[in-house]
Amino acid sequence: MESIGCTCLEAILGCKKTQKAGVKGPKGNFWSGNEEEIKQMKMERREMILDIKSHDFLEKVQPDFAKWASQYGGIFMFWSGKKPKLHISDPELAKQVLSNKFGFYRKIDVGPGIMALLGKGLVLAEGADWARHRRVVSPAFTMDKLKTMTGTIADCAEAMLTNWNEKKEVEVSLEFQELTANAISHTAFGSSYALGKEVFLAQKELQMIIITSFFKRQFPFNKYLPTEANRSRRRLERKMRDTLMDIIERRLESKEAAYGEDLLGLMMQACMSGNTMTMDEIISECKTFFFAGHETTSHLLTWTIFLLSTHQEWQQRLREEVLRECGKETPDADKISKLKLMTMVLFEVLRLYSPVMVLGRTAIKDVKLGSLVVPKDMDIIIPVAGIHHSKEIWGADANEFNPLRFENGVTKAANHPNAMLAFSTGPRACVGQSFAMLEAKIVLSMILQKFSFVLSPDYKHMPADMLTLQPQRGLPILLQNLSA
Ligand code: HEM
Numbered sequence: 010m011e012s013i014g015c016t017c018l019e020a021i022l023g024c025k026k027t028q029k030a031g032v033k034g035p036k037g038n039f040w041s042g043n044e045e046e047i048k049q050m051k052m053e054r055r056e057m058i059l060d061i062k063s064h065d066f067l068e069k070v071q072p073d074f075a076k077w078a079s080q081y082g083g084i085f086m087f088w089s090g091k092k093p094k095l096h097i098s099d100p101e102l103a104k105q106v107l108s109n110k111f112g113f114y115r116k117i118d119v120g121p122g123i124m125a126l127l128g129k130g131l132v133l134a135e136g137a138d139w140a141r142h143r144r145v146v147s148p149a150f151t152m153d154k155l156k157t158m159t160g161t162i163a164d165c166a167e168a169m170l171t172n173w174n175e176k177k178e179v180e181v182s183l184e185f186q187e188l189t190a191n192a193i194s195h196t197a198f199g200s201s202y203a204l205g206k207e208v209f210l211a212q213k214e215l216q217m218i219i220i221t222s223f224f225k226r227q228f229p230f231n232k233y234l235p236t237e238a239n240r241s242r243r244r245l246e247r248k249m250r251d252t253l254m255d256i257i258e259r260r261l262e263s264k265e266a267a268y269g270e271d272l273l274g275l276m277m278q279a280c281m282s283g284n285t286m287t288m289d290e291i292i293s294e295c296k297t298f299f300f301a302g303h304e305t306t307s308h309l310l311t312w313t314i315f316l317l318s319t320h321q322e323w324q325q326r327l328r329e330e331v332l333r334e335c336g337k338e339t340p341d342a343d344k345i346s347k348l349k350l351m352t353m354v355l356f357e358v359l360r361l362y363s364p365v366m367v368l369g370r371t372a373i374k375d376v377k378l379g380s381l382v383v384p385k386d387m388d389i390i391i392p393v394a395g396i397h398h399s400k401e402i403w404g405a406d407a408n409e410f411n412p413l414r415f416e417n418g419v420t421k422a423a424n425h426p427n428a429m430l431a432f433s434t435g436p437r438a439c440v441g442q443s444f445a446m447l448e449a450k451i452v453l454s455m456i457l458q459k460f461s462f463v464l465s466p467d468y469k470h471m472p473a474d475m476l477t478l479q480p481q482r483g484l485p486i487l488l489q490n491l492s493a
């Protein structure tokens with residue numbers, strides 16, 4: 010068994026131990042590791058425009074991983090400052106890391122920006138705190154609960170589509186961000202969109218600050234300086250906290266029996282009756298669910314519209330399926346469950362354009378992983394996008410849109426049952442995945458019932474890493490109203 014132990018001292022010495030273990034990687038700068046090179050590569054490719062038929066965007070979006078994987082193979086090491094990171098693109102090793110039942114890995118440190126955005130809610134919580142929170146929130150996402158939300162999600166979609174009636178062209182990326190924020194505000198927090206929108210806008214602004222700061226030089230003490238970005242971050246954190254407190258207080262005042270059965274109600278019951286959650290924890294969890302609950306699903310919908318615009322035959326097949334199962338009526342949960350082709354299409358979109366492109370963990374002790382020993386404190390980077398686009402894993406057509414590969418289910422679509430990592434796997438897998446799939450199916454069905462669509466000639470195919478995978482300049486489409 011070989012150790013890839015790497016401490017800062019070994020970094021200084023050229024990481025001899027790592028090289029001895031056969032794990033190679035780019036040499037980094039003494040202070041900044043490979044960070045400058047990564048920024049440079051990403052800057053150079055930022056304005057790259059791809060052919061609309063090409064889904065092979067790794068060279069643009071993750072040029073660092075693309076370059077080093079071609080030089081060193083799927084397992085290599087690189088440096089973020091003085092922190093070593095191990096890139097692993099083998100789905101079996103990824104599964105072992107993500108499904109580890111003994112808690113040998115924790116979530117990677119995300120820095121103050123993302124912490125401000127998400128709060129220390131479920132996505133970033135650890136150990137006993139995480140288990141306690143997950144127990145409280147899980148009942149909000151059972152199938153029975155989700156079924157009761159279909160009407161609310163459909164109402165939100167209907168409001169958006171009524172607006173589309175007046176339009177010939179829409180920028181769907183923005184439309185879907187508003188729609189999914191609206192849907193999570195109503196279903197999880199029972200709040201009006203007016204209040205939810207304030208949280209949503211504060212999170213958008215914070216997200217832009219985080220993305221912009223990636224390209225600026227960072228020093229370890231940066232977060233303590235009164236820079237414009239830090240001042241804005243604190244202002245937005247206060248704004249989010251005040252708005253969330255407002256939403257919570259309104260629920261307290263409404264004196265609903267046991268605070269309600271939605272996510273907010275369950276958390277408030279846990280706070281008031283069982284003392285299993287504090288008010289600060291509820292606020293953090295609200296931030297997490299506001300962000301996680303809309304950001305990813307909106308991009309799933311956006312990329313689905315992109316792929317159905319460029320594959321008109323699939324747009325037509327899905328429309329036929331929707332009209333067969335739901336007619337022109339608003340779809341309910343039972344009808345939605347019959348949309349087999351739509352499920353395959355959504356999985357294929359999640360494979361090609363997974364909103365979450367990287368999963369990260371840190372070893373909390375020396376851990377055996379395959380034939381390696383990962384030393385304590387080593388970060389492990391699982392390149393979801395790289396795994397999803399690998400020809401070795403998905404076959405020669407890995408970069409093509411082929412929903413039929415999911416005909417026999419997700420576990421049989423590739424040469425490894427856990428190769429599909431859009432929702433991750435193991436105990437920290439996405440708690441909102443059924444909600445996301447349900448919402449995407451309702452919205453998509455309602456769009457297909459009413460409109461056909463093609464890409465606007467103004468569209469530029471520029472997938473970009475903006476914490477999630479997004480079209481850099483939005484997605485304008487041209488609509489045709491089918492009932493006109
Ligand atoms: C297409 C939509 C979505 C995608 C692709 C997605 C993806 C993911 C992924 C990859 C993770 C795991 C991260 C990791 O292992 O480090 C995750 C976790 C999580 N997601 Fe989602 N998500 C989606 C929708 C949602 C929705 C709608 C909600 C809430 C309603 C949600 C809430 C969460 C939460 C709370 C976690 C943390 C779970 C835990 O650690 O216990 N997600 N999501």
